[in-house]
Structures are given as C-alpha cells and as structure tokens.
Amino acid sequence: AQTVTQSQPEMSVQEAETVTLSCTYDTSESDYYLFWYKQPPSRQMILVIRQEAYKQQNATENRFSVNFQKAAKSFSLKISDSQLGDAAMYFCAYIPESGGSNYKLTFGKGTLLTVNP
Amino acid sequence: DAGVTQSPTHLIKTRGQQVTLRCSPKSGHDTVSWYQQALGQGPQFIFQYYEEEERQRGNFPDRFSGHQFPNYSSELNVNALLLGDSALYLCASSRDSRSYGYTFGSGTRLTVV
Structure with missing residues (x-):
C-alpha cells in the first residue's frame, strides 16, 4: 500500500524568506504523480505544484519549486520569498500513473505553515 | 468558470440520522471522488464515481454510499451517523485522468451530536 509521510506538523517562516517542507512516500510503482496541495482556512484544497515521476527535472511554479529524489522517495516543497498569503496547511499527495485500477489520491497528514510579518 | 461546488457548507445532525451531501463537478469533468478529512488530518479516500458507477472504494463501511447522475453531479449518503463521522467532506472532480x-x-x- 502506498503511504505518504510529512514529518513536520508545523513550520514557520519570516515574510520574504525561504522555507522547505518535507515529504517522503512509499510505493512499489515505478510511474506515478506527486502533488503539493495548499489548504487555507477557506478549506478548499488548491493544487500548488505537480511532478511526474518519470521526469528527472524538478517542477517549478513561480515561487514554488520541488526537490524530487526518486531513489530516496522524497518530494520536498520550497517556497521562496514567502508571503503572508502562503500561510496554510500544505499536503503532499501521491497517485499512481494512469492504467490499473487505483485512482486514489493518497495524502500525508499535512504541515501547517505560519508566515510571520 | 465555476469550479467544484458542494452543498450544504455546514450541517449538524444527530447520532443515528442519515445525511446527504451534494457535489457538482467542474465543467468538463466526468469523474467525482469523495474524501473525508478529520480535524488535523489529511483527507481519506471514500470512493470514486465514473460513468455513474462506483469505480473504487476506500476503507469505509457500507453506511457510506453514493451516486453519480447523468450530468456527472454526485451525492454522498451516510446512514446511521456516528459521532466519529464528524468531519469535513471534500468532493473532487477530474477528467478521467490522474495526471x-x-x-x-x-x-x-x-x-454529529
């Protein structure tokens, strides 16, 4: 069974600084997708960034980037130039690649990010 | 373009009652999944509907059931509510793709009180 582990229940960062959130996962699949979702107090889960396992290049979306280490099964999120609006719960998630009968998005327990002015 | 809409936003029920939650997927999406998120936890997969059929189910009892309509909207039904069913219920939609x-x-x- 696939599992996703986020070892940092809470993190804090000063505005304009950089913070890295950690995520590890366990799977026997070779092809899969990884995601970081943000959940602010509004409760809606918002997709921040995605990574295809077959791509060695790390994904980047503006101030958000990932460090994907497939052999280590590690998928960390780096937020640069942190803004007050980045404060939220962040979830790492995994789903196997298309094909097969597993459509379940597996989430970690989340990391609560606080941004201090 | 409206995203995924869920109703109601809040609900209070008594133990033993039944509840129905509703979801309209994003325009162009044909697949609907339901997740339960307990306080301070990550979402847990309940089930997924595609072409009006339950395609995959998570580790939830039969008290949890669902339906998908021809317009792709969906309902989640929970019977015989327990206090432990208190949670945030999230609906997620997609085209038939995981990528x-x-x-x-x-x-x-x-x-649930």
Missing part, C-alpha cells in the same frame, strides 16, 4: 490531480470543492463540514 493533473483533482480539483477540490470547499467541502461540507458535518457535525
């Missing part, structure tokens, strides 16, 4: 993740609604906060 781009799912689009989530803002959820229904269910409180």
Whole structure:
C-alpha cells in the first residue's frame, strides 16, 4: 500500500524568506504523480505544484519549486520569498500513473505553515 | 468558470440520522471522488464515481454510499451517523485522468451530536 509521510506538523517562516517542507512516500510503482496541495482556512484544497515521476527535472511554479529524489522517495516543497498569503496547511499527495485500477489520491497528514510579518 | 461546488457548507445532525451531501463537478469533468478529512488530518479516500458507477472504494463501511447522475453531479449518503463521522467532506472532480490531480470543492463540514 502506498503511504505518504510529512514529518513536520508545523513550520514557520519570516515574510520574504525561504522555507522547505518535507515529504517522503512509499510505493512499489515505478510511474506515478506527486502533488503539493495548499489548504487555507477557506478549506478548499488548491493544487500548488505537480511532478511526474518519470521526469528527472524538478517542477517549478513561480515561487514554488520541488526537490524530487526518486531513489530516496522524497518530494520536498520550497517556497521562496514567502508571503503572508502562503500561510496554510500544505499536503503532499501521491497517485499512481494512469492504467490499473487505483485512482486514489493518497495524502500525508499535512504541515501547517505560519508566515510571520 | 465555476469550479467544484458542494452543498450544504455546514450541517449538524444527530447520532443515528442519515445525511446527504451534494457535489457538482467542474465543467468538463466526468469523474467525482469523495474524501473525508478529520480535524488535523489529511483527507481519506471514500470512493470514486465514473460513468455513474462506483469505480473504487476506500476503507469505509457500507453506511457510506453514493451516486453519480447523468450530468456527472454526485451525492454522498451516510446512514446511521456516528459521532466519529464528524468531519469535513471534500468532493473532487477530474477528467478521467490522474495526471493533473483533482480539483477540490470547499467541502461540507458535518457535525454529529
């Protein structure tokens, strides 16, 4: 069974600084997708960034980037130039690649990010 | 373009009652999944509907059931409510593809008293 582990229940960062959130996962699949979702107090889960396992290049979306280490099964999120609006719960998630009968998005327990002015 | 819409936003029910939650997927999406998120936890997969059929189910009892309509909207039904069913219920939609993740609604906060 696939599992996703986020070892940092809470993190804090000063505005304009950089913070890295950690995520590890366990799977026997070779092809899969990884995601970081943000959940602010509004409760809606918002997709921040995605990574295809077959791509060695790390994904980047503006101030958000990932460090994907497939052999280590590690998928960390780096937020640069942190803004007050980045404060939220962040979830790492995994789903196997298309094909097969597993459509379940597996989430970690989340990391609560606080941004201090 | 409306995203995923869920109703109601909040609900209070008594133990033993039944509840129905509703979800309209994002335009162009044909697949609907339901997740339960307990306080301080990550979402847990309940089931997924595609072509009006339950395609995959998570580790939830039969008290949890669902339906998908021809317009792709969906309902989640929970019978014989327990206090432990209190949670945020999230609906997620997608085209029939896993590669781009799912689009989530803002959820229904269910409180069982």
